[in-house]
Amino acid sequence: MKVTESTSLYDNLDKMSVSEILTSINNEDAKIHIAVKSQISKIEELVTRLVDRIQSGGRLFYLGAGTSGRLGILDASEIPPTFGMPHGVVIGLIAGGDTAIRRAVESAEDKIHGGWEDLQQYNINEKDTVVGIAASGGTPYVIGALQDANKNGLLTACITCNPDSEIAKVATIAIEPIVGPEFLTGSTRMKAGTAQKLVLNMITTTLMIKLGRVKGNKMVDMQLTNKKLVERGSKMIVDELGIDFEEAQRLLLFHGSVRAVLNSIKNQLPNN
Numbered sequence: 001m002k003v004t005e006s007t008s009l010y011d012n013l014d015k016m017s018v019s020e021i022l023t024s025i026n027n028e029d030a031k032i033h034i035a036v037k038s039q040i041s042k043i044e045e046l047v048t049r050l051v052d053r054i055q056s057g058g059r060l061f062y063l064g065a066g067t068s069g070r071l072g073i074l075d076a077s078e079i080p081p082t083f084g085m086p087h088g089v090v091i092g093l094i095a096g097g098d099t100a101i102r103r104a105v106e107s108a109e110d111k112i113h114g115g116w117e118d119l120q121q122y123n124i125n126e127k128d129t130v131v132g133i134a135a136s137g138g139t140p141y142v143i144g145a146l147q148d149a150n151k152n153g154l155l156t157a158c159i160t161c162n163p164d165s166e167i168a169k170v171a172t173i174a175i176e177p178i179v180g181p182e183f184l185t186g187s188t189r190m191k192a193g194t195a196q197k198l199v200l201n202m203i204t205t206t207l208m209i210k211l212g213r214v215k216g217n218k219m220v221d222m223q224l225t226n227k228k229l230v231e232r233g234s235k236m237i238v239d240e241l242g243i244d245f246e247e248a249q250r251l252l253l254f255h256g257s258v259r260a261v262l263n264s265i266k267n268q269l270p271n272n
Contacts, residue, residue: 002162003178004135004192008185025190028183032191035161035177036198042175043202046157049173050129050203051210053155054089058127060207061119062092063145065109067189068133068159068196069094070101075200083213084221084257090204093118095141108141115145126153131203134158135192137165146170159199161192175199220258233258241265 010016010024050060062072073092079085095114096105108114119130130149132142137160146156147170158171161179168174177199179191208214213221218236222229230249236258237248248261255261 002136002138002165003180004161004182004188005186006181008181008183010183013184025183028180028191029194032177032179032195032198035179036195036202039175039177039199042173043199043206046129046131046173046175047203047206047210049155050207053127053129054207054211056127058129059088059122060090060204061122061124061128061130062090062133062200063095063115063118063130063142064093064133065095065100065139065141066104067193068135068139068142071193071196071200072131072133073101075197075204079204079208081223081225082219083208084223084259085208085211085213091122095139109139110141112140112144113148115141116148119145119149124149124152124154129155129157132156132158132167132171133160133196133200134165134167135161135188135196137162137167139167143167143170159196161188161195215259215262218258220262222257224252224256237261 013021016024054060062076064072073094076090076092079090080087093115094100096108099105100108130145132146134142143166146158146167149156150170156171157173157175158167159175160167161177163176163178168176177195179195182188182190182192184190220236222233224230224233230252233252234245234249237243237252238245240262241248251261252258255264
């Protein structure tokens with residue numbers, strides 16, 4: 001039996017108090033960071049290769065079904081607003097299409113060539129990278145896509161929470177944070193899903209930093225899509241230039257990004 005499907009270490013959940021349930025879930029969650037830490041070398045290998053490939057015009061595709069697919073879409077959707085990257089550099093796909101983001105689409109994950117067919121809509125090529133996300137490690141939609149991607153010369157990787165899984169045997173780089181049985185037997189939206197989310201955060205945040213989308217520890221290319229982000233950007237400029245907040249906000253709204261403001265000021269300095 002797969003670890004993600006194995007029986008919970010806790011029994012009689014329905015007889016537990018609220019405090020006991022919460023404490024037990026938290027105790028299980030404490031195991032997640034250890035599992036993710038064990039995979040840093042694999043994550044490093046993927047990110048290092050991704051930097052070169054994206055600088056050469058490649059893209060990063062996430063594929064998954066159910067919770068795994070939704071996590072990939074979530075991570076991909078945050079890249080443009082957070083880092084100012086164009087839409088279409090990091091792309092998340094889910095078995096069953098956009099409908100499946102909110103509502104399960106029956107049997108979509110069982111279509112062995114479904115993932116590769118979805119990728120064809122993006123004119124996928126050998127510069128691109130496909131990362132399959134599957135807690136169980138046995139999702140046909142994802143496995144088939146990685147197999148076809150391998151045949152066509154793409155870099156492939158996977159994120160799974162079962163050891164010795166079918167998907168790990170297919171992927172060039174297998175990232176396997178094994179978090180053990182879920183508190184609620186088989187509910188991989190819990191520990192497995194959290195582990196996957198942590199890995200996705202690590203991949204894209206490190207990738208964007210190495211692609212030059214961060215200055216110091218600041219998101220200087222973030223999109224100014226609401227008042228909170230305008231205030232955050234203005235404060236970055238205040239901290240960097242030592243000017244008052246109102247002037248920082250005026251410059252930010254005029255130039256459109258923190259980076260553009262800093263570059264404008266730098267260009268006005270002598271010897272630039």
